[in-house]
Amino acid sequence: MLKEIKIQTQSHSQLIDITRHVSAAVAESGAASGTCYIFVPHTTAGVTINENADPSVVTDILKETAKIVPWEDNYKHMEGNSAAHIKASMMGFSQIVLIESSRLVLGTWQGIYFCEFDGPRNRKVLIKIMEDK
Ligand code: ZN
Numbered sequence: 001m002l003k004e005i006k007i008q009t010q011s012h013s014q015l016i017d018i019t020r021h022v023s024a025a026v027a028e029s030g031a032a033s034g035t036c037y038i039f040v041p042h043t044t045a046g047v048t049i050n051e052n053a054d055p056s057v058v059t060d061i062l063k064e065t066a067k068i069v070p071w072e073d074n075y076k077h078m079e080g081n082s083a084a085h086i087k088a089s090m091m092g093f094s095q096i097v098l099i100e101s102s103r104l105v106l107g108t109w110q111g112i113y114f115c116e117f118d119g120p121r122n123r124k125v126l127i128k129i130m131e132d133k
Contacts, residue, residue: 099131
């Protein structure tokens with residue numbers, strides 16, 4: 001089963017906790033045990049897993065990635081959004097989370113984050129659930 005989550009991002013750069021959407025896809029699949037693939041089909045957005053307890057972590061990630069990859073730096077890419085492409089590649093475009101007892105196996109403080117780097121835009125995340133045989 002392939003499930004699509006639609007996301008309307010609100011800011012230019014933003015990390016959005018999508019854990020509950022992914023959990024809902026797992027519940028809907030009925031899979032008790034298996035693997036959940038999360039894929040972002042965009043070139044200026046990615047997906048990562050990090051702390052969901054203290055929102056300052058997300059703020060710091062955005063602040064520091066902006067320092068590492070400044071928006072203006074004489075990039076060659078004509079569209080003018082090279083920084084967004086680079087930051088998306090830094091985060092990556094997929095994550096794998098295990099499923100056990102019909103739930104995502106995440107650490108206590110972990111959440112799954114959609115990473116917008118060239119918003120606001122309409123985005124999507126694809127979820128593929130592979131149930132154990
Ligand atoms: Zn571009």
